[in-house]
Amino acid sequence: MLNYIIRRVLYAIPILIGVNLITFTLFFVVNSPDDMARMQLGIKRVTPEAITKWKQERGYDKPLMFNDAVEGTEKFTRTIFFEKSVAMFAFDFGRADDGRDIAHEIKTRMLPSLAIALPVFLLGLFVYIFFALTMVFFRATYVDFWGVVLCVALMSISSLFYIIGGQFLISKMWHLVPISGYGSGWNAAKFLVLPVIIGVISGAGASTRWYRTIFLEEMGKDYVRTARAKGLSESLVLFRHVLRNAMIPILTGAVVLIPLLFLGSLIAESFFGIPGLGSYTIDAINSQDFAVVRAMVFLGSLLYIIGLILTDISYTLVDPRVRLE
């Protein structure tokens, strides 16, 4: 088992290097730092001195890959590639445009992101499975049919409208919870209710439908027929046999998302004014803070890769048929 985990982790390294190369190409090769400086300082009235100063402040004034001006190993280390891209492996993300340390910002903002994303994830999983099971239990009736219709309708609404509608109804009309904001400690709870509910509802259509398909596929298998032939009641078949087997694809599909929960949700966080990583990213995009976006791309893929590794491990734990080679 340990061997397997080590091998999986080693597999991840070339992928991370690839991600790093992609972001490096995107941010420094497609457009030169001069272009970025001009974009940020305003296109028309920009002096060469201002550009040089901008580049110097951010450490973009070095050669891309190879520095001829210095000696020894510094030829490679005193370059943009080494200082900006390779350093990310050591979680050294540099400073944002407002001068703050990005790594520190990420650390403090992870918790609020998690405070929304985790309840949405857990509650969502529970609610979607519950509804999917209900639809499967009442399959071949109009409960199932209208359930699917409702799912398709829910899928067809943009997530922006869920948030706008939820804020309008619950906060503005009924004054149940504050529209947006965030507090510390337990004070945060009242700010979190609305985003969590909306998060669960906006994902309901697609997920419930997907789980329903998984359950129905499982229902067609031979062991289900055997269970029925033994004379087990339909609900026993469904809840004891089908549910447990269908949990394998559902859980392993969900595990990959767990590390990504740290990133939070871009839209929800900015709508509800929650100081998490999602709103951090949006602010960075709007103010064109390239360093922060680059850091977030790297962090996002790192978390996704961790998720993939966890998925593989959870497969071997949950499903005894999967053998480690």
Added chain:
Amino acid sequence: MSFKPIILWTDALVYLLVIVIIAFVWYVRRNEYLLAPWRRVGHSASGMAALTVLTFFIAIGLLDTVHIRPAIENSNGSSGEKAYSVEVLSLLDIIATPLRTRVEKTYSAPFAAFLYTKETAELPDGRQIREFPRLQFGGAHLQNPETELAADVAWKAGVGGGLGLLLWGLVVVSLTGLLANRRDEKFLSAFSAIWRGSTQVPWNAICITLALLLLFCGAALALSGSYHIFGTDKVGQDVFYQSLKSIRTGLVIGTLTTLMMLPFALLLGITAGYFRGWVDDAIQYLYTTLSSIPSVLLIAATVLMMQVYIESRPELFDTIAARADLRLLFLCIILGVTSWTGLCRLLRGETLKLREMEYIQAAHAFGVSHWRIISRHILPNVMHIVLIATVMDFSGLVLAEAVLSYVGVGVDPSMISFGTMINAARLEMAREPMVWWALLAAFSFMFALVLSANLFADAVQNAFDPRARTLSAKAIILRRRRHEENPQAQSVSPTVEGSSKP
């Protein structure tokens, strides 16, 4: 009026897409085995109703694709050559000229005759009062809007809707005549067959959808002549016009992205599955790496970089429309490049399976070249996956556009789209009373577009994917009902073909 036709980048690609689709339809019609699954699509009531709605959207989108630059009236008349306006208009703009040019001062509610904000007006005797001024165009023909407005709106809606229904009646009559002619029946029996739903193609569902659509279109057309039926936005532009313009943006993003994605997915997916070995490893590495970057972040990063590129090269574009259009194209390319990995993975898996089949082995034994095997034997057999993925992706892309525009990495701010509409309206949420109409318009148009796209995609998936067919709710109900009626009968797939002749 003289004009100069303009073909923007996305226009050219849309024309290309239309040609490809026409060629595809022509090719499918000649091959019965290709036609069979499409017949199943044609027999799905929800799918065909959705297609009717989609046709309307596509027609509006196509009208909005033909772009021209009108000539400017030369007042000095000295120079010989014509000058063309920098404003690029589409056919839809020209048809909807009244909607486009009747710009109010600022916000006004749907069907309002007064502005939404108070203004200081001077009375004849010199006193100043604060009041809601009359709109310049909305309801301008009314003498006394407080009393006349409701009746006038109802009357105009009634007339428009009535005309719409009249047109619908004509369509239904000619359709029935056509069917009666084709099936060699009497007119009345064809008519009752349509309404009983005993035709193979669910004409009754299509007719009902068409009735609703024409009713809405007729009323909207009649009313939009003298009112702003969805109100006006901050700078006084008609929201109904904006909703119509947004349709093209949504359609272009939904379709062109797929067009951009297909070459990557097809080429890489099939080569990986077919050649295996190091080619497979390299391609797998490529798509694992790309797909491990969360897509929103990758799109955001790429769009930021594209903005830098476009901003630093202003000399490339002669009109604002050309710049916005190129941004839209870039957005499609970026979405395509970031989203081909899923389809690529599916195609690789299917090709891995196919290449072990006997007929491929036989082709090898006969010495058929690799590329010929791929193009003749593998490609046609993975096309159903491509088709399903294409239609399934469409609605997601339309929704993604709105989110991306909100994040600030979507279409050009000067381009009207659902995303920019929502974005502008969102800022006015806090106003009291609320400015809700732009949100309502964006919501209803988007919902209609995405819902019909989803329903059509489901019909296509059910027809092409045998696994999905057995799982659809309706199929299960039908199967059980048939089973109860006739327990001895083998359970037959509910969508088995009758021997229908078109």
